Amino acid sequence: MKFKGIHHAWSTPIEYNRFNIAGLSEHILTYYDMNNPPSDLGNYNIFDKDCKPINDLKRCAYDNFKNHIKYMYHVDIDTYVTTMKGWITGHGNNYSMSIHNHSGAQFSAVYYAMAEEDNKGGALVLHDPRSNANRGFDDRFQPHFKQIKIQPKTNDYVIFPSHVYHHVDPFYSQFRIAIPIDLYLFED
Numbered sequence: 795m796k797f798k799g800i801h802h803a804w805s806t807p808i809e810y811n812r813f814n815i816a817g818l819s820e821h822i823l824t825y826y827d828m829n830n831p832p833s834d835l836g837n838y839n840i841f842d843k844d845c846k847p848i849n850d851l852k853r854c855a856y857d858n859f860k861n862h863i864k865y866m867y868h869v870d871i872d873t874y875v876t877t878m879k880g881w882i883t884g885h886g887n888n889y890s891m892s893i894h895n896h897s898g899a900q901f902s903a904v905y906y907a908m909a910e911e912d913n914k915g916g917a918l919v920l921h922d923p924r925s926n927a928n929r930g931f932d933d934r935f936q937p938h939f940k941q942i943k944i945q946p947k948t949n950d951y952v953i954f955p956s957h958v959y960h961h962v963d964p965f966y967s968q969f970r971i972a973i974p975i976d977l978y979l980f981e982d
Contacts, residue, residue, distance in 0.1 A: 797829055808942060809812040813854050818847040819907045822882065822971055831882035840880040840973065842944075851973070852878060853904065859901055859977050862953045868905070874979040883962075884972045888920040891962035893921065899956040899976035906946040908971040917966030918944045923958050 825843075832838045835923075851936055855878060860871050866915045879899075883891065896902040904918060920942040922928070928939035943963075954960070956976060 799964055804924060806955060806958060807862070808920060808958070809858075809866075810861050810944060811858060811951045811953070812949045813858070813951060814949045815847055815851045815854060815905075815907065816829055818851055819971055821845065822907060823846040826882060828882075828885060828969075828971075831883050831885070833883075838881060841878055841883065843946050851880070854874065855880070855905065856977075858951060858953060859903065863901065868899060871977075871979060873982070875982055877978040877980070880973050880975040881976070882972060883972045885915070885965070885968075885972070887915070887966060888964055889962070889970075890964040893959050894960045894963040896956040896974075896976050898978070900979045901953060901977040902956045902958075903951060903953040903975045903977075904946070905973045905975060906948060906950045906971070907973060909946045909948050909950065911967045911970075914965060914967040915963050916967075916970060917963045918946060918952060919961050919963060920944070920954060921957070921959040921961075
């Protein structure tokens with residue numbers, strides 16, 4: 795490939811946004827066992843439930859994915875067959891999630907339906923996907939390789955490419971509702 799000038803190779807767009815889904819927290823607290831929330835293991839998908847708050851979340855998540863991908867990648871996801879999978883993550887005192895990615899999906903997001911407590915931990919930490927890219931650089935370059943740490947609040951929505959490794963710092967409180975969402979794109 796020939797090019798002249800500066801090429802920003804291998805960018806990893808991460809979007810931090812907000813939207814409100816009326817009645818979603820109340821629906822989850824009423825119809826789900828938060829001591830044993832449905833997980834991403836197996837065939838469970840929160841979007842299989844046909845009710846207004848879940849359908850509203852699905853629509854908002856899809857629209858945000860669509861806008862993000864169109865703006866950042868210049869690709870219209872409506873030209874694909876799409877599938878979204880969502881689930882509820884853990885929430886109790888000392889909950890954390892070890893480093894992982896969402897293999898198989900192209901894009902991932904987390905919607906925080908309830909995350910009000912300050913100074914209680916539980917940050918989403920996104921890692922530079924370029925393994926060992928900081929090798930050989932002195933401290934003055936390290937800000938270009940640092941992790942991105944997001945302390946979520948209620949109604950926050952974070953989108954990132956699914957290959958990005960991330961973890962959740964320990965959460966030191968009693969309650970939070972976070973819904974990870976994966977977007978799968980299939981050629982028609």
